Amino acid sequence: MENLPEDVKQRALKFMSEKGLSQAEFARRAGLSRSTLNQWLKGRSRIRSTNLHKVVKLLEPEKAKEEPLFTPLDKIIDHLSRAKEELKSAQGEIENLESYLVTKIGEVVSFKHYPKETDQVS
Incomplete structure (x- = not known):
């Protein structure tokens, strides 16, 4: 994936839509602040790798274990x-x-x- 954060952002938006989750609920489940998630989704800030990993763990728990995101x-x-x-x-x-x-x-x-x-x- 060339732009992992952007790909994960699109998957997170799709996940929230499919599950009927608010940003606040998605953030809570991922272990992020609502503000951090909102700023990232709106493109106002970059997401830290630790927070990106939390989002991936929520979206795909099994894949998150297999593919380390941290360099x-x-x-x-x-x-x-x-x-x-x-x-x-x-x-x-x-x-x-x-x-x-x-x-x-x-x-x-x-x-x-x-x-x-x-x-x-x-």
Whole structure:
């Protein structure tokens, strides 16, 4: 198949029509969000290989077991996407920690240079 996602999209539309399923029900059965399915079916977004595999499993459970849809590149891209999100989150946490430490260091420096009058020895 030259364009697997497009072929699967057409089969999914046919399946929903034949079974009388709404997009919401099809998405639920496939394990997708309704929004993800809707965006893909309308051509507004590309489907990730993991989600494509879920759709194929619903359409043809036996064939999905025989024909892996994942290439090593798909797995690498998915892993890198998750890692990128984790790094963004970690960067935010580091920035918060840095800000906290700068504030605390400033308080320590201020205390050492400008002790309270009650702290001075007479």
